[in-house]
Amino acid sequence: MKIISAIVLAALVVGGGWRVFVHKSNLKPALVTPVMDVHNEFSDDLPARMYRVTHEAGSSGDRSDRPKLIALTFDDGPYPIFTPLLLDELRALHVPATFFLIGRDAEQWPELTRRIESDGDEIADHTYSHPNLDQETADQVRAEVLRGRDVLWNLAHDPSVNTLMRPPHGRYTEGTLRTVQSLGYKVVLWTDDSGDWRTLTTEQIEKHMLQHATAPEIVLLHSGKLATIEALPTVVEHFRRAGYEFVTAGELIRRVQAGDINHPARRSV
Numbered sequence: 001m002k003i004i005s006a007i008v009l010a011a012l013v014v015g016g017g018w019r020v021f022v023h024k025s026n027l028k029p030a031l032v033t034p035v036m037d038v039h040n041e042f043s044d045d046l047p048a049r050m051y052r053v054t055h056e057a058g059s060s061g062d063r064s065d066r067p068k069l070i071a072l073t074f075d076d077g078p079y080p081i082f083t084p085l086l087l088d089e090l091r092a093l094h095v096p097a098t099f100f101l102i103g104r105d106a107e108q109w110p111e112l113t114r115r116i117e118s119d120g121d122e123i124a125d126h127t128y129s130h131p132n133l134d135q136e137t138a139d140q141v142r143a144e145v146l147r148g149r150d151v152l153w154n155l156a157h158d159p160s161v162n163t164l165m166r167p168p169h170g171r172y173t174e175g176t177l178r179t180v181q182s183l184g185y186k187v188v189l190w191t192d193d194s195g196d197w198r199t200l201t202t203e204q205i206e207k208h209m210l211q212h213a214t215a216p217e218i219v220l221l222h223s224g225k226l227a228t229i230e231a232l233p234t235v236v237e238h239f240r241r242a243g244y245e246f247v248t249a250g251e252l253i254r255r256v257q258a259g260d261i262n263h264p265a266r267r268s269v
Helices: 002-013 044-060 082-093 104-110 110-118 138-155 174-182 202-211 226-241 249-255 259-261
Strands: 071-073 098-101 122-125 184-186 215-221 246-249
Touching: 002 249, 071 249, 082 110, 082 226, 098 104, 098 110, 098 174, 104 110, 104 138, 110 122, 122 249, 138 174, 174 184, 184 249, 202 226, 215 249, 246 249, 249 259
Parallel strands: 071 098, 071 215, 071 246, 098 122
Antiparallel strands: none
16 A cells, blocks of 8 residues: 555656646546557556556656647537537637547538538537437447537548547546547547536636646637637637647647657646
C-alpha cells in the first residue's frame, strides 16, 4: 500500500500526471487510433495505470512545447432551435467546430445537417440512436456506427463521417474500441469535459473551460445548450488572447501526435 501511495504521489507532482486522478470524466484517453493496442494502452487495471503514469511522467520531458490548438466539439443533435443559434455564433466568431451528430436526429433535421457542412464545420459519427455502447454486443456496436455513418454521408459528404466517431456519453469497453477500430475509425473523446451536459450557467461553463485548459485541447460541449452558446464569446476571446488557434478535431489530429493529445500540457488562459 505504501508503494502504491508513493507512485500516486510521484504521478501527482511530476510531469502533470495528476490529471489521471482529477476530473473523473477525463480519465479516458482523448484519442484512440485504429493502430493503438487498447488493452496495453488503456487498461483499467490500477497497477498498469500507475506504471503508465510514472513512465510517461519520467520519459515525456518538458510538455511546454505542446501546440496551442483547441477543437470545440459538440455532441448530439442537430436541434431545430439551438443548432442554428450555435452555428450563427460560431460564424460570427470565425471559429470552426466539429459536430458529432446522431444519425436519427440528422434524418429528422436534414437541412441543419447540410448547413453544418456548408458553414465549413466538421461532421463526425455519434452513432445512429445514441445507445450506451458499453452495453452493446460487437454486432450492435458495428451496426450503430455504420448506420449513423450511412445516414450522415447521405446528407453531407464530409470525409470525417467515415473516420471520426465518439461513443455516446463517452461509454465504452475494450471490446467497443476494438470493434470501432476494425471499421477504421479514430475514437475521439476529449481532454476537457466542460460539464455543460449538466444544468450549468454561462458563467460556470466559462470558468470551467478557462481553469482547465490544456494544450492541445479537445473540449466536450453539447449542441442543445443555450448557456454553452452564450459562453462562447468570452471563451474564444480568452483562448485567442492566450495564443490558441481554433481548429476542427480532424485538423488537430492531423497536426498533433496522438501521444501529445492523450497527454496534453496544462495551460493558463
